[in-house]
Amino acid sequence: MKSxxxxxxxxxxxxxxxxxxxxxxxxxxxxxxxxxxxxxxVSGPGWSLYRTNETEICIFCHTPHGGDNTGPLWNRxxxxxxxxxxxxxxxxxxxxxxxTTINPESLLCLACHxxxxxxxxxxxxxxxxxxxxxxxxxxxxxxxxxxxANPRIGGNPASPAAIGQLGxxxxxxxxxxxxxxxxxxxxxxxxxxxxxxxGVQFFGGTNRVECSSCHDPHVDYEVSSPDYFxxxx
Numbered sequence: 001m002k003s004x005x006x007x008x009x010x011x012x013x014x015x016x017x018x019x020x021x022x023x024x025x026x027x028x029x030x031x032x033x034x035x036x037x038x039x040x041x042v043s044g045p046g047w048s049l050y051r052t053n054e055t056e057i058c059i060f061c062h063t064p065h066g067g068d069n070t071g072p073l074w075n076r077x078x079x080x081x082x083x084x085x086x087x088x089x090x091x092x093x094x095x096x097x098x099x100t101t102i103n104p105e106s107l108l109c110l111a112c113h114x115x116x117x118x119x120x121x122x123x124x125x126x127x128x129x130x131x132x133x134x135x136x137x138x139x140x141x142x143x144x145x146x147x148x149a150n151p152r153i154g155g156n157p158a159s160p161a162a163i164g165q166l167g168x169x170x171x172x173x174x175x176x177x178x179x180x181x182x183x184x185x186x187x188x189x190x191x192x193x194x195x196x197x198x199g200v201q202f203f204g205g206t207n208r209v210e211c212s213s214c215h216d217p218h219v220d221y222e223v224s225s226p227d228y229f230x231x232x233x
Contacts, residue, residue, distance in 0.1 A: 032220035033057060040119050050119050054140045056126050061108075061217070063124040070104045075122050076111040078104075084114070084154075084164040087171045095182045096174035103173040105203050105210040109217075114154035116163040175206035 035045055040060045044051045054060075063075035070078045081101040088097070102110065112119065120140035155161055156168045166172075176192060183189060190198070192207050201213050 033218040035220045036217065038217040052120060052140050054120075054126060059122065059124075059126055060119060063122070066124050068123065071108040074108060074111075075124055076108075077117065077121075077123065078107045078111050079114055079116060079164070081107060084110070084166050086166050087169060088167060092171070093179060093182060095178035096171040099171060099174050101173070103203070103208060103210060105208075105212055106172050109211040109215070110153065114164055116154065172210055174209055176202060176209050177206045 033039060034043065034057055037045070038060070039045065039057050040050045040052055041054045041057045042051060043055070043057070059075060061071075061075055062073045064073060068074040068076065068078050081103070084102055086099060086102075111117065122140070125140060153169055154163045154165055156165045159165070176195075180189060180191070184191075190200075192202060196202065202208060203210050203213070
């Protein structure tokens with residue numbers, strides 16, 4: 001019989017966070033979004049992939065009025081839940097193989113990371129450029145940096161600029177309860193309660209694993225966990 005790890009094949013991040021032998025690193029940390037790659041404003045850190053002429057930091061995700069109800073005051077268009085090619089393999093767990101759509105918690109992340117929208121494409125702009133703000137153009141100009149394959153989760157090695165391709169990543173929006181029912185008796189996985197004590201965040205009544213189960217865009221991982229820099233974006 002194949003080992004639990006090889007049979008699930010969820011991807012490095014999920015296994016590191018949920019395996020009983022690991023330490024959760026992604027959700028906990030110093031809340032300092034201004035020093036992260038998610039600060040896309042003019043004050044963004046020098047190593048950020050983007051910098052713009054916008055002075056507001058939160059505006060790239062949040063707006064006090066007229067936001068998308070999918071997320072908290074969400075300032076971006078959210079992609080369709082069924083608009084992605086999802087992870088699949090011959091060894092994937094039956095508990096996650098039935099996922100066909102992405103849940104709202106992960107769609108918020110994919111509003112940027114699917115590669116379909118530029119970072120300066122918002123629902124509501126500030127007054128950086130009132131003329132453009134009143135028209136159809138973007139009020140925020142990207143002045144430093146270019147998108148790369150790494151932040152584009154929607155791309156893949158064969159086509160880094162692709163949109164909505166999650167087949168080379170790992171499953172999301174699946175029920176961890178279902179995984180425990182299928183494999184829990186074989187050992188190697190935390191219970192939900194034990195995983196939560198290490199920093200993992202689950203969602204909904206079936207304890208779904210979403211992007212933000214492992215990643216928090218507000219946390220300064222470079223300060224908190226410098227060894228895990230690859231998981232910043």
